[in-house]
Amino acid sequence: MLDFLQAVSDGMLFGATYALIGIGFTLVFGVMHKLNLSYAAASIGAAYSGLLILKVFAAAPAWAVFLSAFVGGGVIGYLVYLTCFHFIPLSNPLAPLMSTVGMFLLIDEVIVHATNGMPQNYPAMFDDVMIRAGGYTLRGDLLLVFGLSVLCMIGLLALLYRTKLGLATRAVSQQPVAAQLCGIRVARVNAMTFVVTGLVGGIAGAMMGAAVGALSPVLTAPLTVKGLIVTVIGGLGSIPGAIIAGLLVGGLENVFQLYRGVTERDLYVMLLLFVFLVFRPGGIFTAKSGRD
């Protein structure tokens, strides 16, 4: 029983990183109805960019690296928008999809060439904190990841429902033509969406690096798959859905691993995805509003 509880809590806490990635996927999809498949790679790229601060200040603390990754994520997000969406005919749904696949591979290879594929040590906060209750333990650094993802969700919801940018974003998401007729600059809103999701991605990448303790380009592909699964299970376009699905997938993944082993683990996660696609294709939280 203890093993089960431990596996669930470890997985759920680690699932917070999946949730953050899911948020990025879902936000772009919610606003533009497009999938940005380079998002997880960009997030890991942002985490790498956070390490650049260590080149200037070797003794920079972990929070400075995270902050640097956060800013880097915003910059990369804007660049992804420019290269994969702004100049691409969005009327053809395949064009931006393929451009983001290309961007995914490009970011991956840039990382590989910059580091020769070598894993990079990544700083963490509270990694020496371990909350113990008998044989049960909770990792301090994962609690931070969990807390940050909850904060991100609150921040994003506040941005969407309490600011002019949020109002414009929701307007573009629901009625892009009407929003344009009302004087909202759709391209600017789309760009801002990418910057915001990039910032979240920067945190997600940094938290992933901190949770593992090292960064490697091998993380990009599995994180993309996990992010997409979380987005579908949570409900395309739903931020709370992405959070819940992230925790659910993280927890179940660990339970599957505990009882069926690592080689079967992903098999059951995929089955879970199919179950949702068949019985609840809209995900846990189906988006209420439609779009023209």
Added chain:
Amino acid sequence: MKKLALAVSLALATTGVALAQEKTIKIAGFGAKTGPVRSFGVNSEAAMLAAADVINKQGGVRLADGSKAKMVVEFYDDRCTAEEGISIIRRVHGTDALVAVGPTCSNVAEPLYGILQKKADDKSDSGLQMPIFTDVAVKGGLAKISEWAFRNVPSEMTMYSSLFYWLKSKYPNAQTIYGGVEEDFAHSRASWYAVMKDRAEANGYKVLGNSKWLLADSNFATQVREMKNANADIVAIAAHPFTTCGVLKEMQRQGVKPKVLIGLTSSSSMETMQGCAKQAEGMIIPTSFAPVTKDGKFAAETTAKFKGSADLHSMAAWENMFILKDVIESEKVAGTKGELQADRRKIRDGLAKLKETKGLLGVTKRTDDREADKPYLFVHAAKGEWKVLHNPL
């Protein structure tokens, strides 16, 4: 006008002489220069270029007619995928390259050897007749697939056998061992199940079990908990640097401190130090290279000038270049276009004849199944560096 014609003739004659002097012997290199194992390809290429540079500065390689030729290296990126590796070798076969050195990954080497002619004299076998001299792919016993396949990689079976034997005397109280294995990587898997586990049992250790993870995994909490519950005296991690680091960091968090920590041969590289030097402190790994000899230091320094780092894999590529030079000279390779296939056969036969070769740690014995029995030593991670712990030879 006459003067001009004379000058042109002289210039042409001089160029002709220069061209005649610039004979070249092309060696193809191939390995992963894309993806997470890029550093292996980068280091192998640097070592091959560095070795060729040294050979060429010493005058080059002597051909059958007594003339000298420069060694030229052309390196290809196989991306650690079998289809790319096979495609490269088919392409290289169509060029004037005499021999290919590579690949990085065992999952490339195994199918690649499969497209070569099985037996060198079997006329009914239309397999590729191209000598391959592998420097990195380390999964045991692969060269027996084809008589055109040769390897200069260490025998993990011998090295881990020797390591466990040595540990018996060094840590007499250590009785049990627990393994951690990267389940989806050919080398790691083979190293745990067929080598480490087997050799540990043969040396009297009780194997308490093993935990598994995948190459791209990022959460090792469950596996390390299993490791902790087993409470073994020795923990052996058969994984590449990224997941090795992930597991070591999780071991630190969960307070798993075995008496002895053993790593995979491929992890005795700078990658592990870059990813988790602090957590790897004390980890013992057998390796077929450390810059402890004069030749070894020179090879490492020269390779560094070509932006590569010296480890057991890249230094095998360095050794291969010098072995090939000796074989080309002893087998009287012509180095002409017309003799290309005959020269390849000479190199194959020359490599097959070798009973021993000169290595950077000492003499390497060649086995009948075209593998190497290389000298080795044990290194351990100490203050961010790999330092020699014991030389069993």
